[in-house]
Amino acid sequence: MTHESGTAGRTGTTAAPVAEIRELRVEVDGRAIVDGVSLTVVPGKVTALVGASGSGKTTTGLALLGEHPPGARVSGEIRRTAEGPIGYIPQHPAAVLNPARRISALLTDIARTQVRHLPRGRRRAAARDRVLTALAEAQLPDAESLLRRYPHQLSGGQQQRVVLAQALLLGARVIVADEPTTGQDALTKSRIVDQLRAVTARGIAVVLLSHDLEAVRALADEVVVLRAGRVVESGPAQRLWAAPRHEWTRRLLDAGRDLTAPVGATGGTRPVLRIRDLTARHRDGARGGTVVLRAPALDLHPGECLAVVGRSGSGKTTLARCLAGLHRDHDGEVLLDGVPLPRSLRHRGRAQLAAVQYVFQDARAAFDHHRPVLHQVARTAIRLRGAAPGPATREALTTLARLGLPEDLAGRRPGQLSGGELQRAALARALLARPRVLLCDEITSGLDTVTRRGLLDVLRALLRDRGDLSLVLITHDLDVAALAHRIAVLDGGDVVEQGPARRILAAPDHPFTVALTQAARPQTGAVP
C-alpha cells in the first residue's frame, strides 16, 4: 500500500491535482464560516492555509475529508480526482487516539481491511508487518514495544507520529495537518517540519493549516491566506513572501518577522524575589518522588523581566508554580523582599498573595464561564486589597481599557471573547492585585501571530509604565524571550545557563542553548 503511494509520487511530477475545492461556502446558523474558498492540492507539494484563529482553516481542511460542522449548509465543489482516502492529523493528536485502547488497536483495524485477499492464516502476520512498516516510515523507532502502549504513555511528539503512521498505513494520497507545530518548542518544530517534508517526498500531498509562519515558510509550495473565511490572497510561496499584495498578508508577515528588542535596563537594586537552593519534586509513586527542578540561585530585580526558556517538560512551569505557592513539594527558599514565602498558597497572607500573581496558559479555563469578565477582574481588587466594589469596578474598567478591552467587551461573559481578548483580561485581573511579581506561563502560545504580537506589545507597555513590576515569562518561544532583560535556560530540571538576554541569544554558552537558538534560526533566517 505504502509502496504504491511511493511510486505514485515519483510519477506524479506531472502535478495533476489529487483534490480540488471550488468556491466552497460553509454556513452555520446563517453565518458564513468559509466563503468562496478555492484551492488545488498537488501530489508531493505542500499547500498551506494561513490565517489567524477563526479564519476558517480547519473548516476548509475538514471539508476536503468530506466532513462539515453539524448543521452546516455547504455549497461549492469538492473534487477528489485521485483514488484513495485522505489522512487527517488534528492539532491535538491525543484527541484522536482512544485512551482505552493500546495504540495498536486502530492501526491493526486499518491494516486488517488491506489483507483480505490473503489466505486466513497469513492475514495476521501480514497486517502486523504493514503496521510496523508504517510506524517505521513515520520515524518511530522501537515500534514493537510502542504498539503495546496506551496513548497517555507516549509523548506529544510520539502521539503525533502515531497519527501520521495511521495516515501512511491507510495509503493516504493527501494528508491534512492542522497546526502541527503550534505550541511546540523550536527543536520539536524543526523535527516536525523535516517529517512533513519527508512525507511530501513520498509523493503525498500535504495540506498545512497553520498560523505558524515559520513552519509555513519552511514548508509551503503554495500559500492561501484566509481572513474571516475569505481568501485574501493566494499564490506560490516565494512570490507571496517576496511581494505580498494584500494589506492583511503584509500585516501577518510583519507580525511573524517581528523580533522584539528589550526595553530599558535594570538598576542594581535589591532583588524583589530570590530563589535559594530550590529543589522541587513530583510524587509519582516512587519513594520520595522524582526531582523535576533544581534551581540553586535565581534573583529577580524590581522592574526586571526574566524569561525562563526550555523545552516542554524542562521544569519551567514547576518553577513558576513553586513561586506562586501552587507546588508545595519543594526544598529551599523563595524570598520576597528578603522574607521567606510560605510554600503553600494557603499559608500566605493577603499581601503576599497579591505580591505574586500568576497568568495561566489557558485563559479560557482560568475564567468562570457564568459571570461577566468585568466582575471577575474587579474581584481581585476586592479580595486581595480590600477595595470597595465601586472603585474596584472602575479600576478594572480602566485597566481593561488600557490593555485593549473596551467596556462593551468587558461586560461580556468569557464565552463571548476570543482567546487573545481573554488573555488580556487575565492579565488585567492579575494586575488589579497590584503585584510586585507577575508570572506569565506561556501566555502567548496557542495564539496566532497577530494576536500574539498584540499581547507582547501589552507586556512591553507594562514593563515601561509600571516601573517596579517584575515579570517572569515562562516560554519556549525565543521570540518572546527576546522581550526579556535576562534569560534563564532550563533543561531537564536544571538551570543550564542564565544571563543578559542579548548575550544568551547572540552567544549562547551551553550546548543545549546553542541547539535551541540554532533550531529557531534557520527558519527566521530563510526570510527572502
Next chain:
Amino acid sequence: MSGLRSFVARRLILGAVQTAAVVLLVFALTEALPGDAAVALAGDQPDPARVAAIREAMHLDRPAHERLADWAAGLLHGDLGTSLASGRPVVRYLADGFGPTLLLAALTVALLVPAGFGLGVLAARREGGPVDRLISSVTLAVYAVPEFALGVLLVTVFALRLGWLPPTAVGYGTDLPGHPAVLVLPVLVLLARPVCSLVRLVRAGMIDALASPYVAQARRYGVSGARVRYTHALPGALAPAVQQLARTVDWLLCGVIVVEALYVIPGLGTVLLNAVAERDVPVVQGLAVVFGVLTVVLTLAADLVAHRLAPRAGVAA
C-alpha cells in the same frame, strides 16, 4: 507493573482489616441487643432458672471478649464455629444457603450483562429517536418500582391470576435447578432494577464515546460500523458500568433478603434472617466474614477491570 501488584497487595490487606472491622461491629451490635440465644431457645417458657441453665450449657455466661477470642482462634483454622440454635457447624449453614443464592445470582448476571449492554448500546446508537426514548423512559419507570412491590405484583399476575408459574419455592427444598419455573419470578425481580441502572450508564458512556474524536478518526479511516461501536467506542464507555456491575453482583451474593423472603428461597438471605431472629451469633458472624470477603474481592476485581479500561486514570487505594 509492580505498581499494580503493590496496589493489589495493599487493597487485600486493607480488605482483611475491613472484614475484621465488620465482624467486630456485628459482634458488638448483637451483644448490645437485649436478649440472647438462650432467651430465644427457651421460647415459650422463659423461666429465669431454665434460661440460666441453657446459658451455662452454651458457655454464654463467659465474658464476651473470651467468646470472641475463641471464635477468632477457630477462624484461623478455618473453623467458623457451631450454631447456637441447632449445634450444626456454621459452615454447613453457609454451604446450604450458598447454593440457591449462587444459582439466582448466576442466572441474573447471565441475563443482566447482555440485556444491559445491548440495550444501552442500542439506545446510544439511536440517541433522541423513538427507540432511545422508549428504552430511556421504560428503564426510568421500572427503576422507580421497589423490588417488594414488583415481586408482589408479579406473583399476583403470573401466579395467582394467570396461574402460569408457582408463586413461591415452598415445597421444592434446595432442589431449585430441577424446577426452573420456580426461578422465573425471582430472577425477573432481581433483574429489574440492575438492568435499568446498567442500561442508563452504558447509554450515557456510549453517547460520549460515539461523539469523540477518536471514534470519528476510526470511522474516517474506514473501520466498519459494528467494529467501531464494540471495539473502539464501548471500551471507553465500560469503566463506570463495570463498577456498577460489581456492586450488583455483590448485592446478589450478599443476601437479597427481600426477594428470598418473598419467594421463600432458602438462600443466604434466609439464613441471615433466621440467624438474627434466633440470636445465633456464630452464624451471623460467619455470614459477616463471607460477605466481607466477597465485597472486598469483587470491588478489587472491578477496580482492576476499570483500570484496564481507563488506564490513564491510574490506580487509587
